[in-house]
Amino acid sequence: xxxxxxxxxxxxxxxxxxxxxxxxxxxxxxxxxxxxxxxxxxxxxxxxxxxxxxxxxxxxxxxxxxxxxxxxxxxxxxxxxxxxxxxxxxxxxxxxxxxxxxxxxxxxxxxxxxxxxxxxxxxxxxxxxxxxxxxxxxxxxxxxxxxxxxxxxxxxxxxxxxxxxxxxxxxxxxxxxxxxxxxxxxxxxxxxxxxxxxxxxxxxxxxxxxxxxxxxxxxxxxxxxxxxxxxxxxxxxxxxxxxxxxxxxxx
Amino acid sequence: xxxxxxxxxxxxxxxxxxxxxxxxxxxxxxxxxxxxxxxxxxxxxxxxxxxxxxxxxxxxxxxxxxxxxxxxxxxxxxxxxxxxxxxxxxxxxxxxxxxxxxxxxxxxxxxxxxxxxxxxxxxxxxxxxxxxxxxxxxxxxxxxxxxxxxxxxxxxxxxxxxxxxxxxxxxxxxxxxxxxxxxxxxxxxxxxxxxxxxxxxxxxxxxxxxxxxxxxxxxxxxxxxxxxxxxxxxxxxxxxxxxxxxxxxxxxxxxxxxxxxxxxxxxxxxxxxxxxxxxxxxxxxxxxxxxxxxxxxxxxxxxxxxxxxxxxxxxxxxxxxxxxxxxxxxxxxxxxxxxxxxxxxxxxxxxxxxxxxxxxxxxxxxxxxxxxxxxxxxxxxxxxxxxxxxxxxxxxxxxxxxxxxxxxxxxxxxxxxxxxxxxxxxxxxxxxxxxxxxxxxxxxxxxxxxxxxxxxxxxxxxxxxxxxxxxxxxxxxxxxxxxxxxxxxxxxxxxxxxxxxxxxxxxxxxxxxxxxxxxxxxxxxxxxxxxxxxxxxxxxxxxxxxxxxxxxxxxxxxxxxxxxxxxxxxxxxxxxxxxxxxxxxxxxxxxxxxxxxxxxxxxxxxxxxxxxxxxxxxxxxxxxxxxxxxxxxxxxxxxxxxxxxxxxxxxxxxxxxxxxxxxxxxxxxxxxxxxxxxxxxxxxxxxxxxxxxxxxxxxxxxxxxxxx
Numbered sequence: 001x002x003x004x005x006x007x008x009x010x011x012x013x014x015x016x017x018x019x020x021x022x023x024x025x026x027x028x029x030x031x032x033x034x035x036x037x038x039x040x041x042x043x044x045x046x047x048x049x050x051x052x053x054x055x056x057x058x059x060x061x062x063x064x065x066x067x068x069x070x071x072x073x074x075x076x077x078x079x080x081x082x083x084x085x086x087x088x089x090x091x092x093x094x095x096x097x098x099x100x101x102x103x104x105x106x107x108x109x110x111x112x113x114x115x116x117x118x119x120x121x122x123x124x125x126x127x128x129x130x131x132x133x134x135x136x137x138x139x140x141x142x143x144x145x146x147x148x149x150x151x152x153x154x155x156x157x158x159x160x161x162x163x164x165x166x167x168x169x170x171x172x173x174x175x176x177x178x179x180x181x182x183x184x185x186x187x188x189x190x191x192x193x194x195x196x197x198x199x200x201x202x203x204x205x206x207x208x209x210x211x212x213x214x215x216x217x218x219x220x221x222x223x224x225x226x227x228x229x230x231x232x233x234x235x236x237x238x239x240x241x242x243x244x245x246x247x248x249x250x251x
Numbered sequence: 252x253x254x255x256x257x258x259x260x261x262x263x264x265x266x267x268x269x270x271x272x273x274x275x276x277x278x279x280x281x282x283x284x285x286x287x288x289x290x291x292x293x294x295x296x297x298x299x300x301x302x303x304x305x306x307x308x309x310x311x312x313x314x315x316x317x318x319x320x321x322x323x324x325x326x327x328x329x330x331x332x333x334x335x336x337x338x339x340x341x342x343x344x345x346x347x348x349x350x351x352x353x354x355x356x357x358x359x360x361x362x363x364x365x366x367x368x369x370x371x372x373x374x375x376x377x378x379x380x381x382x383x384x385x386x387x388x389x390x391x392x393x394x395x396x397x398x399x400x401x402x403x404x405x406x407x408x409x410x411x412x413x414x415x416x417x418x419x420x421x422x423x424x425x426x427x428x429x430x431x432x433x434x435x436x437x438x439x440x441x442x443x444x445x446x447x448x449x450x451x452x453x454x455x456x457x458x459x460x461x462x463x464x465x466x467x468x469x470x471x472x473x474x475x476x477x478x479x480x481x482x483x484x485x486x487x488x489x490x491x492x493x494x495x496x497x498x499x500x501x502x503x504x505x506x507x508x509x510x511x512x513x514x515x516x517x518x519x520x521x522x523x524x525x526x527x528x529x530x531x532x533x534x535x536x537x538x539x540x541x542x543x544x545x546x547x548x549x550x551x552x553x554x555x556x557x558x559x560x561x562x563x564x565x566x567x568x569x570x571x572x573x574x575x576x577x578x579x580x581x582x583x584x585x586x587x588x589x590x591x592x593x594x595x596x597x598x599x600x601x602x603x604x605x606x607x608x609x610x611x612x613x614x615x616x617x618x619x620x621x622x623x624x625x626x627x628x629x630x631x632x633x634x635x636x637x638x639x640x641x642x643x644x645x646x647x648x649x650x651x652x653x654x655x656x657x658x659x660x661x662x663x664x665x666x667x668x669x670x671x672x673x674x675x676x677x678x679x680x681x682x683x684x685x686x687x688x689x690x691x692x693x694x695x696x697x698x699x700x701x702x703x704x705x706x707x708x709x710x711x712x713x714x715x716x717x718x719x720x721x722x723x724x725x726x727x728x729x730x731x732x733x734x735x736x737x738x739x740x741x742x743x744x745x746x747x748x749x750x751x752x753x754x755x756x757x758x759x760x761x762x763x764x765x766x767x768x769x770x771x772x773x774x775x776x777x778x779x780x781x782x783x784x785x786x787x788x789x790x791x792x793x794x795x796x797x798x799x800x801x802x803x804x805x806x807x808x809x810x811x812x813x814x815x816x817x818x819x820x821x822x823x824x825x826x827x828x829x830x831x832x833x834x835x836x837x838x839x840x841x842x843x844x845x846x847x848x849x850x851x852x853x854x855x856x857x858x859x860x861x862x863x864x865x866x867x868x869x870x871x872x873x874x875x876x877x878x879x880x881x882x883x884x885x886x887x888x889x890x891x892x893x894x895x896x897x898x899x900x901x902x903x904x905x906x907x908x909x910x911x912x913x914x915x916x917x918x919x920x921x922x923x924x925x926x927x928x929x930x931x932x933x934x935x936x937x938x939x940x941x942x943x944x945x946x947x948x949x950x951x952x953x954x955x956x957x958x959x
Contacts, residue, residue: 015681057516060681079518087516093509097269109261111518138272158518 005162005193006033006056011065013051013217025051027217028065033193035161038184040208041197042241048217049197050089053166056195057087069162083112086155089166096140100131100150103139104157111158121157129153145176152183162193169203181207201237211237213244220244258519262527266501270531276500280493280535285546310345311364311427314354319411323369324348326411330438337441346431358418364427368414375412479644483636484617486540486578490585491613493539494532495606498589501528502677503602515678525590525675532586540582574643577656580663581639585613587670594677608710611717612862620644627655635666698759698845698945701752705842709859712744712834717865729814733822737830745830748838758944760837765887766939773883773892776932777899779925784875785914786922816909823905828898835860835877836884836893844885844946853881876900882933888941 013026026048033039041049054060056067058078066073072080094103104122113121126132129149134142139150155163165184169177184207187194198204204211205225212222221228221244229235232243270276315323327348346365351357354366370378413435417428505511514524592609596602616637625631627645632638638659645652716736749759756762814822835856843852861874880893887893907914 059512059515079520082516083518085516087513089512091509092513092516094513095265095269095510096508097272098265102265102268106261106265107517110258110514154513 003034004032005035005070006031006039006068006195008032008052008056008067009065011052011055011067012063013048013055013060014063024217026055026062029214029217029219030065031212031219031222033162033195035193036188036191037209038188038194038196038207040204040211041195041214042199042201042204042208042211042237043197043214044199044245047199047214049199049214050166051217052214053087053089053164053195053197056081057085057164058082083158084160085162085164086158086160087164087166088152088155088168089164090168090170091166092151094139094147094151094154097138099136099138100142100146101126101135103150103154107154108157111160113158121159125153125157144172145179148172148176148180152180156187160192162195163187165194165196167197167199169198169200177203201241205237213241215245215248218248220248255520255523258523259526259530262519262523263530266527266531267534270497270500270535273500276496279496281539281542284489284493284539284543289550306423306426308345309423309426310347311423311430312349312362313346313365313367313427313431314349314351314357314363315367315369316351316354317367317369317414318374319369319371323367323411323413326413327367330434333438333441334434346427355416358416358424361421364417364421364424365431366416367431368416369411370414372412375414378414479647480620482574482643482647483578483581483620483640484614485543486581487585487613487617487636489539489543490536490582491589491606491610494536494585494589495592495610497535498532498586498593499596499599499602499606501531502590502593503596503599506596507598521678522675525594525671525678529586529590529671529674532589533583536582536586540578570646573646577639577642577646577660580660580667581636583667584635584663584670587667587674588613591670591674591677594674605707605710608714611714612710615862616640627652627659632658633662635663639663698752698754698841701748701754701838701842702845705748705839705846706855706859708744708748709839712740713859713863716740716863720865730818730822733826737826741830741834745834745838754838754841759841760833761841761884761888761890761943763889763941765889765892766941768935768939769883769887769889769892770895772932772935772939773896774899775928776883776936777896778903779928779932780876780879780896781900781903782914782917782922782925783929784872785917786919786926787875788871789915789919789922819905820902824898824901827901828894831860832880832884832890832894832897835863836880836890840881840884841945844943849885849946853878853885856881883936885943885946886933886936886940888943 009030011026011029012024015023015025029048029052031039041052043049051060055062055074056069058074058081061075066075068074069081070084072084074081095106098106101122104125105118108118108121109115126135129152131146131149131153134146139147142150163184168184169180172180181203184194184196188209196204196208208225210222210224211228212219213228214220221231221240223231225237228237228240232240234240234243313327315327317323331346349363351363354363357363358366415428415431418424502511505514515521588609589606592605593602596605613636616634617640619625619631619634619637619640620643625641627638627641627650631641632655642652642656642659646656719735719740720732745760748754749756839859840852840856843855846852847855857874857876857878860877860880861870864870864873876897880896883896884890884893906912
């Protein structure tokens, strides 16, 4: 598929753990994503979702296989890859002693956003996410919900075509989680490619155009919710997930 | 690092802005040192003044003993009366004569401050001859008036000879001896004057010849020497203390807060992140240096700190500029090392723990200017920081060895660049950047986790030993020090490490029988290694000048003459052989051998072992011994040969000192033969080698070690 903005092929990550020896956290994962699509990695904790996304974001280096974002290979052009994506996860925090405005300006600048268009971009992002009221306040003074909005805003400050959301609703209350899902949906409407990981079935069911069932570092099924239902004969995503996990355990 | 400077500048600007907004960092790195310095200066001056006043007011108790005790007491009482008549200094008169059954025991117990042994001239001569034959001690615990060889007064029959016995390690005893010598000399001078005046000599004694002293060194050079010795030490103190607060926050703190991961997902390269953070720490370091320099000059300007008259002559503007230039690579190296330490730590707490030994270790090279006779044009020029410290001392005393100054600058700047590269590598070490991930090894314990953490343990033990050595009880018996260091600290730490990591003691300490031939190799190898080590450095001396003190250190051992030789053998040979081996070739080697390949592990063990001897000159010989002993342990698969080897080595050093034999003055054939014997011994050890558990022999790179 020539239109793929994200292409992952046989990606492997082996950690060397001094106590346990080699651990294959990711064991040959492959998938592709298109613009305007939310691709979900669904798996239990420790399945290899975060490791896969970290390799896509070039935080970790793959042991084998290839991955590319907007045609840039993660090993060969890591800076181009990072310039093309926005990475959001529960563990990526903001600088507490910068104000919300400074945070947005900082992330736009270091991601190479043109200086002459910076002010306009900052103004439009502030308006879009409704953070104008507290834009001068330091991040350390903001509430959890406010921080979340600033955090999403900094992720898209440089207007990347690909967005990675690693368990974005972990630790959020219901209202903030719903807000987050709404924003992710809006990004899809804007034509961005979204790679999304979660262990929450309802979230995957609600948001994802295609879902990959990940277990023990491997993808055991990929498809739309309808195709997965058809393949397994199960209606609920929870049952579909259990079906594939049991099949993998038995193999 | 192909850094894009606009990006680095952006990162640096925002980093600086955040640092300036952090009140805690500002207070700890800038305000606190500003307050601490005057408090320290005033405090230490006040304490010194009080101490001096108390000593001046103290009446010292003096016990008189010996065959001439009676006449000596009369002499001392007469002296007191004579001095009182003359209106001499009042503290000369502040001593009381006491009687003790065993005066020397009373002196050791601190019951008396000084013992005067009064003997006849014949006894004094016999004593002098005996001591001439026997004197081996480097420390002089005795000061003699009358029969002192150094003073070389002729001993006249009939006059009592007073031998002053004091303890130089006790301030009051030392002061009592000094005061008594001064009083006796003063009395002798007065008596001579009386005698001459009685015989009609027309001029008073102190008018016979007027003595005037002059020094070729200018006042500026004298002041420069004092300042030059201290300057690097002070600078390091400020940079390391202030810079560490910023360094901890900027990398380890970012990992803990999760902001580093955010940064790593942006288009910024890792080298750019390191460059910006380095510049931040360097800026803070330079700011601290400048603020402290201004602070110091203000105190001097307002005469709050007394300075010698040559101070302004020593620090002219061009010299100040040169000194600042020389300090740039030191500040850069400190910043690089601080960043490296912060990068190695996964949490704020871990970074703080690592900084403590780094702080102490960092001070070691800065004491180089205190070593007498050490010039920049020597091997010291190759030691980062120490070379700048010596260079600054030379510059401030008017010596400008330009080629060596350039070499010193480049060596320290090179070390700074290396530290920076290592720091950049920590951002590519996945284990270190994903701080939030649980590390399975942490839960399993065992030798693999020990391998990762053993150097941190030893850094803490090193700091502990340093503190106990420098703050030990005044005049503590060497046996007590050995027991404290070897049994309590080394033995205790070894036991604690074994327990903490749930290690098998037999494995961790390599407690297993070696091949019988290993014993033969050990008995032959220990003296051969000692001599070939000296020979090696004598040979190196022809290429790079090696300080004589370094060569002497091979055979050096602490040998107070008050302890019987058999006890010295136990405390300085047998016990180090057992306890130091269990610690260094036991747990340290056990941990490092999991992490490094054998040669690197042996070198690392040697380096750590050398550093534990707290002497710049003993670092090389003890480091050499450490490498040899690690090799012996890995080849034999057992710690026992290394224990014996170590004990023999120390015994030879002790014996050489006892017999006053200098190991550095032997014919070259001795060194050549010993090198051959050592090679033969290692051949035997290699042929009869037994496996050392867990030794890394592979050459492949472990996965998960690299990123970008």
